[in-house]
Amino acid sequence: MPYPPPPRTRPGPRRRSLLASAAGAALLAGCSAGPDSGEDGPSAATRARARAARDSRGLLARYDAVLAAHPGLADRLRPLRAQVAAHATAFEEGATATATATATTSAAATPVPAAEKDAVAGLAAAERALADRRAKDLLAVPGELARLLASVAAAGAAHAYLLTEVAT
Structure with a gap:
C-alpha cells in the first residue's frame, strides 16, 4: 500500500538541496588550484574579487531601491540586505577601490516594480542569477577566494529561496 503524498509541497529547492549544493560547492572549492600558481593567477583572482565586490554592491543597491519604494x-x-552588505565587504577587502566605486552607481538606477510581490520576485531572480554565476566563477580562482565565492553563492541561493517564499 503506497503512502499518500504530503499535504502541501513547497515550491523551490528544499533544505536538503540547498545544503547539498553548499557542501558540493565547498568540496569543489577545496579541490581548486593552489594560490596563484600561474603568471596570470594573481590578476585573475584580483579581477574575480573586484567583480564579486561590484556585483554584491549592485545587489545591495537593488535591495536599497526596493526598500525605498516598499x-x-x-x-x-533587512536581514538579507545586511548579509549582502557583509558579502560586499568581504570581497572588497582584496578588491581595488575603482571596481567598487563603479558598482554603486551602475545598479542604483534599477527601476523597482510598483507591486511588492513583483519587487521581491525581482530580488529573488537577481540573487539566483548571481549565485549561479558565482558557482561557475569559483572554479577559476585560487582556494581561499573559491571558498568565499562558494559560501556566498550558497547564501545567495538561500536568499533566492527565502525571497520566493516571501513573494508567494
Missing part, C-alpha cells in the same frame, strides 16, 4: 518590506528584507 518600506513595508523592511522587516523581511
Whole structure:
C-alpha cells in the first residue's frame, strides 16, 4: 500500500538541496588550484574579487531601491540586505577601490516594480542569477577566494529561496 503524498509541497529547492549544493560547492572549492600558481593567477583572482565586490554592491543597491519604494518590506528584507552588505565587504577587502566605486552607481538606477510581490520576485531572480554565476566563477580562482565565492553563492541561493517564499 503506497503512502499518500504530503499535504502541501513547497515550491523551490528544499533544505536538503540547498545544503547539498553548499557542501558540493565547498568540496569543489577545496579541490581548486593552489594560490596563484600561474603568471596570470594573481590578476585573475584580483579581477574575480573586484567583480564579486561590484556585483554584491549592485545587489545591495537593488535591495536599497526596493526598500525605498516598499518600506513595508523592511522587516523581511533587512536581514538579507545586511548579509549582502557583509558579502560586499568581504570581497572588497582584496578588491581595488575603482571596481567598487563603479558598482554603486551602475545598479542604483534599477527601476523597482510598483507591486511588492513583483519587487521581491525581482530580488529573488537577481540573487539566483548571481549565485549561479558565482558557482561557475569559483572554479577559476585560487582556494581561499573559491571558498568565499562558494559560501556566498550558497547564501545567495538561500536568499533566492527565502525571497520566493516571501513573494508567494
